[in-house]
Amino acid sequence: MTQKTMTKPDYPRIRVAPPGPKASKIIAQDKDWSSPSYIKALPLAIAGGKGAMVEDADGNRYIDFMAGIAVSSTGYNHPKVVAAVQEAAGKFLHICGTDFYYDSMSRLCERLGRLAPGRSKYRVFLSNSGTEAVEGAVKLARSHTKKSHLISFQGAFHGRTYAAITLGASKVKYRAGFGPLLPEVSHLPYSNPYRGGDPIAAAKELFERTLSPKEVAAVFMEPVLGEGGYVVPDPEFVRWWRGFCDEHGALLVFDEIQSGVGRTGKWWACEHFGVEPDILLSAKGLGSGMPIGAIVAKESVMTWGRGTHGSTFGGNPVACAAALATLDVIEAEGLSNARKMGDRLFKGLASLKAEHPCIGDVRGLGLMIGVEFVKDRKTKEPDARLVEELEEKAFRKGLLLLSCGKSTIRIAPPLVLTEYDVDAGLAIMDECLTELGR
Numbered sequence: 001m002t003q004k005t006m007t008k009p010d011y012p013r014i015r016v017a018p019p020g021p022k023a024s025k026i027i028a029q030d031k032d033w034s035s036p037s038y039i040k041a042l043p044l045a046i047a048g049g050k051g052a053m054v055e056d057a058d059g060n061r062y063i064d065f066m067a068g069i070a071v072s073s074t075g076y077n078h079p080k081v082v083a084a085v086q087e088a089a090g091k092f093l094h095i096c097g098t099d100f101y102y103d104s105m106s107r108l109c110e111r112l113g114r115l116a117p118g119r120s121k122y123r124v125f126l127s128n129s130g131t132e133a134v135e136g137a138v139k140l141a142r143s144h145t146k147k148s149h150l151i152s153f154q155g156a157f158h159g160r161t162y163a164a165i166t167l168g169a170s171k172v173k174y175r176a177g178f179g180p181l182l183p184e185v186s187h188l189p190y191s192n193p194y195r196g197g198d199p200i201a202a203a204k205e206l207f208e209r210t211l212s213p214k215e216v217a218a219v220f221m222e223p224v225l226g227e228g229g230y231v232v233p234d235p236e237f238v239r240w241w242r243g244f245c246d247e248h249g250a251l252l253v254f255d256e257i258q259s260g261v262g263r264t265g266k267w268w269a270c271e272h273f274g275v276e277p278d279i280l281l282s283a284k285g286l287g288s289g290m291p292i293g294a295i296v297a298k299e300s301v302m303t304w305g306r307g308t309h310g311s312t313f314g315g316n317p318v319a320c321a322a323a324l325a326t327l328d329v330i331e332a333e334g335l336s337n338a339r340k341m342g343d344r345l346f347k348g349l350a351s352l353k354a355e356h357p358c359i360g361d362v363r364g365l366g367l368m369i370g371v372e373f374v375k376d377r378k379t380k381e382p383d384a385r386l387v388e389e390l391e392e393k394a395f396r397k398g399l400l401l402l403s404c405g406k407s408t409i410r411i412a413p414p415l416v417l418t419e420y421d422v423d424a425g426l427a428i429m430d431e432c433l434t435e436l437g438r
């Protein structure tokens with residue numbers, strides 16, 4: 001049945017202004033007892049979902065353009081992922097993959113090794129989260145190269161543990177007060193085609209004046225900047241760093257925790273640039289929300305010895321089952337849908353840009369799209385206030401949006417969203433911007 005002949009979905013629908021009474025109770029309890037460090041971007045208390053639809057505790061239904069920060073890759077309860085989780089949970093919940101063997105862990109390592117970009121043979125270490133994958137990659141890079149200096153980029157986000165916050169440079173609050181951080185990390189400008197600049201000249205300057213390139217162990221790069229503003233770099237920038245690493249014996253680490261697993265319409269965003277990493281990091285969408293991450297490294301690089309790195313929970317059997325099912329779903333429907341729906345979103349956003357001068361830039365790959373809002377298209381001054389107002393207004397009309405960078409909405413929906421979801425979500429964005437007079 002085509003979409004046109006199907007009955008119209010029963011979402012978005014707002015039955016009671018959110019947060020309704022049930023959501024308010026959950027939020028009040030949370031406010032009393034949970035850590036004040038949590039952000040809680042919107043007063044959304046989720047009770048369920050299906051595909052790219054989220055239902056809150058009061059029965060309000062939303063179209064989701066953010067997938068729990070690019071995590072719910074196959075939607076909220078894909079039947080194949082749910083069945084795989086249930087089956088695995090019914091067998092055994094744990095046996096520490098660092099010390100023992102089981103089928104799902106071995107299969108997932110092989111699958112991810114084979115999915116890695118390029119022709120090299122890769123090996124895989126499984127973690128519980130993105131930040132742990134970053135942490136492990138720092139250890140691996142330093143131990144393999146026997147060097148210590150790390151390069152990362154302004155705007156980067158790599159997680160919340162110590163190596164990750166040291167590498168990160170997206171918001172000062174992630175680092176302030178937590179020092180001392182890791183020694184020997186330099187941050188350089190990232191490529192930003194919309195805002196210009198010469199990031200390669202800045203790198204050359206550093207290596208001429210401050211740091212010998214021979215001392216660099218690894219370069220940590222998000223092939224598409226995530227938290228820092230959904231910025232797609234100039235391909236030349238990515239290739240220049242590959243050349244730098246080859247010339248100076250450094251490792252190129254692609255943090256694909258947000259951009260990977262099909263989000264950009266290819267398995268890995270770096271495939272868009274034809275650049276092969278030495279180490280690739282994955283998490284977020286890999287398990288459709290079950291906690292799992294991965295360090296995927298060239299066999300020639302993953303040289304650390306037995307017992308030097310491990311994890312009690314990393315590669316948990318239920319999470320491995322979720323990841324294997326997720327990869328099946330993405331292979332069968334996610335990759336092509338990300339390209340198709342990404343094109344549809346892009347076209348729709350281009351029309352919105354033509355109507356709303358507050359939209360300065362629309363950029364992205366597949367279903368990783370940034371919409372940057374500015375006060376003035378000539379000065380490109382970021383309009384953070386407008387982004388807040390838009391998020392809030394869209395929420396009240398049944399659309400979940402999430403910001404990143406200084407004034408960008410990151411559009412990162414489940415990879416299974418439909419044409420209806422795209423069109424209805426864009427219509428809400430249009431309506432909100434019109435009501436905001438922008």
Ligand SMILES: Cc1ncc(COP(=O)(O)O)c(C=O)c1O
Pocket residue numbers: 069129130131132134157158159160222226227255256257258259283284
């Ligand atoms: C690019 C990138 N790296 C690392 C992380 C950290 O992942 P986690 O929150 O699973 O530790 C994130 C999370 O947003 C991310 O976007």
